[in-house]
Amino acid sequence: MVALAVKDELIEILALVKDPEIPVLSIADLGIIRRVEEGENGHPVVVITPTYSGCPATEVIEADIASMLKLHGVPDFEIKTELSPAWTTDWITAEGRRKLKEYGIAPPANRGKVALLGHEEVSCPQCNSNRTEQVSEFGSTACKAQYKCLDCLEPFDYFKCV
Secondary structure: OOOHHHHHHHHHHHOOOEOOOOOOOEHHHHOOEEEEEEOOOOOEEEEEOOOOOOOOOHHHHHHHHHHHHHHOOOOOOEEEEOOOOOOOHHHOOHHHHHHHHHHOEEOOOOOOOEOHHHOEOOOOOOOOOOOEEEEEOOOOOOOEEEEEEOOOOOEEEEEOOO
16 A cells, blocks of 8 residues: 555645646646555556546646656656546635636636526636626636626636536
8 A cells, every 4th residue: 555655745746737727726726636546566546537528638737747756756657537526626725716816717616606697606816806797608728718807897717617
């Protein structure tokens, strides 16, 4: 079994891997790292869940995980993708949500926070106004929508709630 100290060290190393689409976030901030376990050969197995099925960044993330582990002296490991249960924005850490907002991307709304007509209430990451409207279902990536603030008039991406 992978010793707890080793497992913690590996998780710290994995937390250095940045999301290729939002470089202020680590894969740990996003909740992509499911667990680290021992494989049949005694080497660590890193189990991840991509944010979206078919996410184009998944292969890059796997390559970045491999590079980071090798850089830190972990030559033998396996990376497994686990799709069930599916990733949810609930797995984004509080730190990750803070980083998104500071970067100018509205973090996903709480699931209970829904405005009229079933639309999510989205706060502007610039001025915190809730007077915002969706401009496009898709923003700079498929996981984000484009919004604009009706108070400060700034456009911004919103990380969609999944």
